[in-house]
Amino acid sequence: MLFGTQRVNGAGHLEIGGCDTVKLVEEFGTPLYVLDEQQIRENCRRYLSALKSYYKGESQVVYAGKALLTMGVCRIIEQEGLWLDVSSGGELYTALKADFPPQRILMHGNNKSLEELSLALESGVGRIVVDNLYELELLDKLCREKGQTARILIRVTPGIDPHTHRFIEAGQVDTKFGLNIKNGDAMEGIRRALAMEGIQFLGVHCHIGSQLLRIGPLLKAARVMVEFLREVKESLGIELKELDLGGGLGIRYLPSHNPPTIEEFVRRLGSTLEKSLKENGLSRPFLFLEPGRSIVGEAGITLYRVGAIKEVTFNKNGKPFKKIYAMIDGGMSDNPRPLLYNAKYHAVVANKAGLKGEIHYTIAGKHCETDVLIWDVLLPPLEPGDILAVQSTGAYTYSMASNYNRLPRPAAVLVREGRAELFVKRESYEDLVRADIIPPHLSK
Numbered sequence: 001m002l003f004g005t006q007r008v009n010g011a012g013h014l015e016i017g018g019c020d021t022v023k024l025v026e027e028f029g030t031p032l033y034v035l036d037e038q039q040i041r042e043n044c045r046r047y048l049s050a051l052k053s054y055y056k057g058e059s060q061v062v063y064a065g066k067a068l069l070t071m072g073v074c075r076i077i078e079q080e081g082l083w084l085d086v087s088s089g090g091e092l093y094t095a096l097k098a099d100f101p102p103q104r105i106l107m108h109g110n111n112k113s114l115e116e117l118s119l120a121l122e123s124g125v126g127r128i129v130v131d132n133l134y135e136l137e138l139l140d141k142l143c144r145e146k147g148q149t150a151r152i153l154i155r156v157t158p159g160i161d162p163h164t165h166r167f168i169e170a171g172q173v174d175t176k177f178g179l180n181i182k183n184g185d186a187m188e189g190i191r192r193a194l195a196m197e198g199i200q201f202l203g204v205h206c207h208i209g210s211q212l213l214r215i216g217p218l219l220k221a222a223r224v225m226v227e228f229l230r231e232v233k234e235s236l237g238i239e240l241k242e243l244d245l246g247g248g249l250g251i252r253y254l255p256s257h258n259p260p261t262i263e264e265f266v267r268r269l270g271s272t273l274e275k276s277l278k279e280n281g282l283s284r285p286f287l288f289l290e291p292g293r294s295i296v297g298e299a300g301i302t303l304y305r306v307g308a309i310k311e312v313t314f315n316k317n318g319k320p321f322k323k324i325y326a327m328i329d330g331g332m333s334d335n336p337r338p339l340l341y342n343a344k345y346h347a348v349v350a351n352k353a354g355l356k357g358e359i360h361y362t363i364a365g366k367h368c369e370t371d372v373l374i375w376d377v378l379l380p381p382l383e384p385g386d387i388l389a390v391q392s393t394g395a396y397t398y399s400m401a402s403n404y405n406r407l408p409r410p411a412a413v414l415v416r417e418g419r420a421e422l423f424v425k426r427e428s429y430e431d432l433v434r435a436d437i438i439p440p441h442l443s444k
C-alpha cells in the first residue's frame, strides 16, 4: 500500500516526495511527521474540479482545518484556492497569522465563547456556522453592539446514522451538534435568525460523521437537507441561498479499506443533489463541502525509531501463544486515534521497504498506558534501530497531539520533488516547562 509519491527506491528504502525517509530521519530525527505536499495539492484540485464537473450551481471547497492546521498548511490551502474551516479561536488565530484571507474563513464550533465570536467578527470571517439558539442570541447581541452583521449558516442535524465510530458520528438525532430538523428546532432557529437585526442568515449546514467508507449515509443526508430547504420555503417563504454538507469521506488506513475516490464521491453527491433539487422544485444553492481527512490523511506518514523488541509468551485458551511487541519512540502523544476510537493503521519498515513481511508484530508506544498503535502487522524481521513508517497519518494526529508523559511534540516536514522543509519545529524540553509556574510559596 503506497500512496501519492511514495515508492521503494534503489536502496530499498521508502521514499516520499522524492526524499529517502532514512535520510529524513538522519536530518530531522524521530518521531517525524512527513507530509507529501504534491498529494495535498492534488487532492485540493481534484475536489475543486470534481465539484465544477458534477454540480452545476456555484460551489466551494472548504478545507476542514481540524484535520491538520499549521501556518504552512494554511498557505497551501490558500494557494490552491480553497476556503478554510476553523473551529476554535486558536485555529482562527493560526489562519489569521498566516495571512489567510478572512473572507474565505468559515467559523465552526458548538460552544464558541464571546471572545471567539468577537475575534471572528473583528477579523471579518466569511461565514459563522451557528450551532445553537444560545449562540444565535449571543452573536446577534454582539453584532448589534458592534454595529455589524454576521453572515451565518445554521448547523442542523438531519437524523442520519453515518455508520462510523461512535466518537466521530454527528448526524444522528442524539448529538451535541446543531439543531434538530425532525423536532422542529432547526426551523425555529431559522425563524429567529431571520428576525434578528445583527444576523444575515444565508443557509444551512450539516456534517454527519467522519471516516465514512460507504457514502450512502452522505447521499441520504443530502436528500434530507434538500427536503428541509423545501420545508423552509413552504413555511417561511424563502429559498435558502447556501447549503453546506460538511466533510466525512473516508480514506485508506488498511489495504482492505476501499472508500470511493474523491471524483466518485462528488459525482454521486452531485447527481443526488441535482435530482433532489428538481424533485423538490428548488433552484441550486451555493454548495460548500468541508473535507479534512480526505485532503491530508493519505498524504502523511509518521516515522518512528524502533527500540526494544519483546517476545511475550502466554497461554490462551489452553494453548501456548506468542506475541512480539516492537516499541517505538512515540505513541499516543503523537497519535491518540488508536486509543480514542480503535483506529487501525498499516506500516512499512522504511529502511527495509523492499523486503517481504514475515513476522507478525504488535507496535506499541512508549507511554504509561497500553498505547498500542497497531495490534497486528506483518513486517520483515525487525531490529532495534529500524525505522517504522506508519501510513495515512496526515489527518487528526499532529492536530490531536499532546505532551503526555512530557514527551515533546515531534517535528513535521513537507516533502516535494526531493526537497524537505520543516513546517513544525520539534519541541524541546525547554518548551515543555515554558508555561510552568512555581508559585511563590513553593520557591526554594
Ligand SMILES: Cc1ncc(COP(=O)(O)O)c(C=O)c1O
Pocket (backbone or CB within 6 Å): 064, 066, 067, 085, 108, 207, 209, 210, 211, 246, 247, 248, 249, 290, 291, 292, 293, 294
Ligand atoms: C463540521 C465539520 N466539518 C468538516 C469536518 C471534516 O470531516 P472529515 O475530516 O471527515 O472530512 C468535520 C470533522 O469532524 C466537522 O466536524
